[in-house]
Amino acid sequence: MFEAQNHRKDLPGQIYLSTLHDVDDHASNNLRGPLTNTLNTGNKSRDLSKLMDGYFADASATEISDFLKLNSIENASTRSLFSVAKKILDENIERKNGDIPNRVASLLKVVVQEMDQRFFRQNEDLRKQKSTYKSREEKLRTKIRVLETLATGTTEENEVVLNQLQKTKIEMMEIEEKKKLEEEDIIRLLKQKESSDSQIITLKEELDLTKRTYEKHCFLLETQAKEAKVELQNKIVELECLLADSRKKVEEHQALTQSKYRRWKRKELGYKSFLDFNSGSLQDLRMLCNSLKQEILQIQNFHMEEINHLGLKLTSLVEAAQNYHAVLEENRKLYNEVQDLKGNIRVYCRIRPFLSGQSRKQTTIEYMGENGDLVVKNPSKQGKASHRLFKFNKVFGPAASQEEVFLDTQQLIRSVLDGYNVCIFAYGQTGSGKTYTMTGPTLSSKVDWGVNYRALNDLFHLSQSRKSSITYDVSVQMVEIYNEQVRDLLTGNNQQKNLGIWNSTQPNGLAVPDASMHPVKSTSDVLELMNIGLLNRAVGATALNERSSRSHSVLSVHVRGMDLKTNTILRGNLHLVDLAGSERVDRSEATGDRLREAQHINKSLSALGDVIFALAQKSPHVPYRNSKLTQVLQSSLGGQAKTLMFVQLNPDVESYSETISTLKFAERVSGVELGAAQSNKEGRGVRELMEQVALLKDAVARKDEEISLLLAKPNLSAEKHALGLPKYGSSSPRRHSIGTPRSSRRISVGKSPKVVGKAASDMDKSSEYSDKHSEADSPLSDGFRHHKEFFQQSRPAAVDATLGLTEEVVSRLPSVHKGHNITDEFELLGFEDADSEERLSDISDGVLSMATETEGSVASIVEYTLFPETSVLPSEVIAESTVPPAEILAESTKPPAEKSSVSARVPRPEKKPSQGSSRMSSARSSTKVLPSSKKAATGSSSLVKSNSTSSLLKSSRRRL
Ligand SMILES: Nc1ncnc2c1ncn2[C@@H]1O[C@H](COP(=O)(O)OP(=O)(O)OP(=O)(O)O)[C@@H](O)[C@H]1O
DSSP states (O other): OHHHHHHHHHSGGGOOOSSHHHHHHHHHHHHHHHHHHHHHTTOOOOOHHHHHTTGGGGOOHHHHHHHHHHSOGGGSOHHHHHHHHHHHHHHHHHHHTTOOOHHHHHHHHHHHHHHHHHHHHHHHHHHHHHHHHHHHHHHHHHHHHHHHHHHHHOHHHHHHHHHHHHHHHHHHHHHHHHHHHHHHHHHHHHHHHHHHHHHHHHHHHHHHHHHHHHHHHHHHHHHHHHHHHHHHHHHHHHHHHHHHHHHHHHHHHHHHHHHHHHHHHHHHHHHHHHHHHHHHHHHHHHHHHHHHHHHHHHHHHHHHHHHHHHHHHHHHHHHHHHHHHHHHHHHHHHHHHHHHHHTBOEEEEEEOOOOTTOOOOOBSEEEEOTTSEEEEEOTTOOSGGGEEEEEOSEEEOTTOOHHHHHHHHHHHHHGGGGTOEEEEEEEESTTSSHHHHHTOSOSSOGGGOOHHHHHHHHHHHHHHHTTTTEEEEEEEEEEEEETTEEEESSSSSOOOOOOOOOSSOOTTOOOOTTSOOEEEOSHHHHHHHHHHHHHHHHHHHHHHSSGGGGSEEEEEEEEEEEETTTOOEEEEEEEEEEOOOOSOOOTTTOOHHHHHHHHHHHHHHHHHHHHHHHHHTTOSOOOGGGSHHHHHTHHHHSTTEEEEEEEEEOOBGGGHHHHHHHHHHHHHHHTOBOOOOOOEEEOHHHHHHHHHHHHHHHHHHHHHHHHHHHHHSTTHHHHHHHHTOOOTTTOOHHHHHHHSOHHHHHHHHTTTHHHHHHHHHHHHHHHHHHHTSOOTTOTTSHHHHHHHHHHHHHOOHHHHHHHHIIIIIGGGOTTTTTTOOHHHHHHHHTTTOHHHHHHHHTOSSSHHHHHHHSOHHHHHHHHHHHSOSSOOOHHHHHHHTTSOHHHHHHHHTSOHHHHHHHHTTOOOOOSSOOHHHHHHHHHHHOTTOOTHHHHHHHHHHHHHSOHHHHHHHHHHHHHO
16 A cells, blocks of 8 residues: 555656546646646636637737747646547637637647557556566565465464465555556546547548638638728728719809808898888788678678578568478368268288397388388389389388377267278288277276277277267178178177178168177176187187188278257268288198189189278269178278278288289379269158158048948949059069169159169069169160069168158159158258269179168168167067057157157058068177077068058058
8 A cells, every 4th residue: 555655656657546536636736726826826727727718719820839839738626628629629620610729629639649648558557557566466476475385384374474464465466456447547547548539530631621710711711802802992082082983062152152142132132122011011901891891780680680580581481381290181071071072992901010030121112201101212222113102091110009000990989989980901911010000909098998909998088978969879790701601709609600690781880690699788788898809810720721822801880879859860980800811822832721812812802902992982882782791891991981992001011912912002092083982861851751750641541431432432443443553462562663664664653764664673683683684675674674583572661651752652642742842852861962863883792882882861761760879679560550540640750759769660561461571570680680580570470460450551642
């Protein structure tokens, strides 16, 4: 150990290289120590740490060589030298992009050389050390051998020697271990050397490369510098030239500025003089302005006065405009009145709003005028051709409330209380709002009430307010027409019973005699009945699936009013009709029930159209009988009624074609004139007639007496034969008059035949049309016979009585009723009226129609017979029919108050019973009497053939 330590001290360069680490650490410590001291002492030499920190990166070659001289590089450790070399390279590569300056390269060279030498020296040292160790090992082995020999001498000595040997062995082992360690160190050093060698080689190569690149770069830079220098020199020359130019320009500019200055000076002087001049004229202008102000004030005052004047004129204009609106309203009213007078069917158009479920809300309605104009747009067309204008009495937009709609309908409905027949019907495709308008969406809310409820409600209120002067009885019927079958909706049982319809219009507007008639006293009664009706309709609807759309519902309101002052009786009927959907069902698509429904709807609506258009054309024949619907509405579509049609529209573009066909229909309807409506009043005319009848009755009584006196004489038959009077029983006077050719009747009736002939001719016409067979060839053909038969069947007794007497008795009684012209009586009957003639020509079913469509007076007579004041059962009628005619006639002359009870029992004064009389009795008996009762009544009518009456008339005729 000791030797080893000593040997360390002997190593060259004073570096302890027992291990490489030791060498490095010690070396760096040794190096740093003196260098640091040197720096601290102010020596300018630089130490190796600076070298390591790249201190020499920017140092000159001389500085580096100085540094290397001053500092013993041999004292630096190998590791630090390596790191110095690496750092130099890294730094230079980072800084200069691989260009290593010469000085750094030389420094590197020095460091690398030093490291080379050091490795060489170390190698040498290690070799020497190895040989030293070997010699020592030899020495020790010899010592061991000596000692072993000595040990064999004495055991003690041996032991001592052994101990020494062991110690020596241990030492040897330690030395061997150390040797091994040193050998390992040497091997590691050798390896390090090898790696350093390779590093040095690569470094050298890199250095060479860098040097070459650097040299190239330097050359490039030098050439660039030369070029830049030349360029700069050129620029300097250019700049000098420019400087000379700008100097010249500055001089020129200065000269120009001076001339400008002089010019401005001159201008200033000019402006000054101009300003002086202007201030003078400003003064003048001020004065002028003041005078103008005065003038303007004057004009302003003048205009103010004018404006005030205009304001006054405007106020009067506004008033006029307001009046204009009033006048417009008045005009509308007047127009409606004219329409009423003309008997035009009023047409109101109502457009329903889009429903919440409708997704596309594109409307076909372009414009709705307050005057009833409606413009519809065709969505598939463009330009003018896409628009169509329609004109109606009124157009209600989607926002119109139920109340607004009713307000415009109210007056019409109110006229029912004045004895008019009114018909309101809603026409339009399915879902267009017909039921909404007529009934309303719900009954629970008053706001939603449709025309039906509001109408009845209004009628009740009005009748209440009039009750001091007129007492009213209101009754309702509600029927449904489905597949040409009429069903009573108020019976309570829902059996599908097809009800019969009168073949002609009835004076009381009753078209469906078998439908139950329900007297109503209040709105709640109506609501109750409506509910029953709707329920019955709904039950039908469930059975037949949405039947309400395919059936017509008719609510008939019958009003009878008695004027307490004049004893006039008013009869008004209101038909409120919710028609089936008007859309044309494609027959090719519909089958079975649907096809049947479609056919029936199409048929009935076409029939309605035909009736309306026949009326419009004043056609002699109105085809009421072509459908149940037109039959039911006959009394309200004929001459005396007021008719209103609601045209319901769905604004959706998809419904365009339906909308157009609905509007076209409505447009034609709106042009229809039915003739002036007439009130069903039983007034003075009736009473006068009654008075005449009373006179006649007296005359007949007197003549009867005379006849009975004559009959008492024995030569009676001869006398009778001589007179040539027809025998009673073979033909009644009425029959005679009808069966006789018109010319002969003319002769027999004197002045009146003209009228009678006309009436008969009308009857003939109606017969012709009603039968739908031409009778033109022969007036006495089958058709005429049919007419004759029908006339016999349906002719009301009262008319018969009146006409019979008029023709054959009255005309021969100038002495009885002196000064009274029989023509007047016919005028009273309305037969002289040209209109009535026209209307008579419309009769399709004989005298009953005639009675309705002529003056109210005749209707009243029929009414008395058909509709007694109190309901009388057929049996009672039969019993009462035995009342002697004298008594009846006497009764008829009584005042109405007394008359009412008796008139109800008025039997026909006809001698010959007929089917017509049976019909009368069925009608008078009760509105609820079934058609089957007609037969019973017919049977009972034989009883009506009162002996006294027949003998009375027979004898009177004989006498005459
Ligand atoms: N003026 C309206 N305001 C609000 N909703 C309306 C109006 N008119 C109709 N409707 C609604 O449109 C729908 C169809 O109306 P409605 O049933 O009255 O048509 P419709 O013509 O009677 O049909 P249908 O022929 O099938 O009986 C209903 O839901 C109804 O509430």
